[in-house]
Amino acid sequence: MRDGAHYFEQLALSESPDALILMTAEGRIVHWSRGAEAIFGYGRAQVLGHTIGELLIPADRIAEEAQFLKETLEKGFATFEAVRRRQNGALLYVAVSSRVVRERAGTMAFILHTEKDVTQLKVQRDAKLVEARHRDLLESTPDAIVMVNPSGHIVFVNGHAEALFGYERGELRGMTMELLLPERFRGAHVSHRAGYFDRPTTRTMGVGPVLYGLRKNGSEFPVDISLSPLALDESALVMSAIRDSTERKRIEQTLHEQNVGLARATQARDRFLATMSHELRTPLDAIIGVTGTLLMQLPGPLTSEQENSCKPCGPAPGICWHSSTICSIWPKSTPEQSSCGWTRPSAGKSSRRLRARCVLWRKAGACNCVLPCRRRTSCCAPIGAC
Secondary structure, X not given: OOOHHHHHHHHHHHHOOOEEEEEEOOOEEEEEOHHHHHHHOOOHHHHOOOEHHHHOOOHXXXXXXXXXXXXXXXXXXXXXEEEXXXXXXXXEEEEEEEEEEEOOOOOEEEEEEEEEEOHHHHHXXXXXXHHHHHHHHHHHOOXXXXXXXXXXXXXXXXXXXXXXXXXXXOOOOXXXXXXXXXXXXXXXXXXXXXXXXXXXXXXXXXXXXXXXXXXXXXXXXXXXXXXXXXXXXXXXXXXXXXXXXXXXXXXXXXXXXXXXXXXXXXXXXXXXXHHHHHHHHHHHHXXXXXXXXXXXXXXXXXXXXXXXXXXXXXXOOOEXXXXXXXXXXXXOOOOOXXXXXXXXXXXXXXXXXXXXXXXXXXXHOOOOOOOOOOOOOOOOOOOOOX
């Protein structure tokens, strides 16, 4: 039979569920138990020769750990609660008992850490504090409320949250927040959550990327989330107000599709009007030009019957057909100024020709300006006047 005392010592060291970590005076790990492998996720070969500061301690807890180490060296032992980081980045709470191991001569040889995972105990303690202080208020809110600690474990959920995600009363307490997220978002969310606890700020609902929740039955749904940091004695929590945005997303999608359809209809209308305007203006310009020429008697005098036949085809008084565009202008012309704003010059050869044309134009009783004046006069002139 083996030596009983030695055998049981080795068995306790190797099979203890707690993490047993033996370090040199410089903090280098020389022993890493199976319990440490199970709790933190690192294998023995991965940690030997490294410090726990390099592997386990979050950046914002370095100063706190240094204070604990100082207390251990001064007193020979210390007991404290600390936060550790697993290999996968997840945080957990541990109860640490540390002591100095000395040689027979009394000099310090090693530092022994015994670390026990107390995350669930921490969750239960914080949950009792939240329920004692804020339960009635949180249950009365219309939104789903989920409160999480820095390790990512759910401390409190109200009835709306349990109904929204399909869980029974109390079933979510102690679970990680990532359980409520689709699988594809969980890995990135761990680092996002850790970063938020490093720099906690209030985030309003609807700000940021589109988020999705995962129900217990595996169905996904879009959510709007607002985040608020909450201090609870020595604990830091984050309160999430969650709202199912399925209906809002459906309405937004419907409005988007309707706006796209409206834009397409508007484009089709504009193309139709442009085509029809061009198709109508071309023959009308020709008809009005010929009719205006006949009414002005440029080809020769018209009979009374011919003049009466042409007048219905000409433009109404006060309308100027200029450069193929219909535009509203001044009332009926005066002897000195045409209804399209053309003023007759008072002298010169060209003035006499323009004056003669204007007389014919006034006799017609309408403005039939079809072409712009080739000589850049102050306004358009009747056809053939320039």
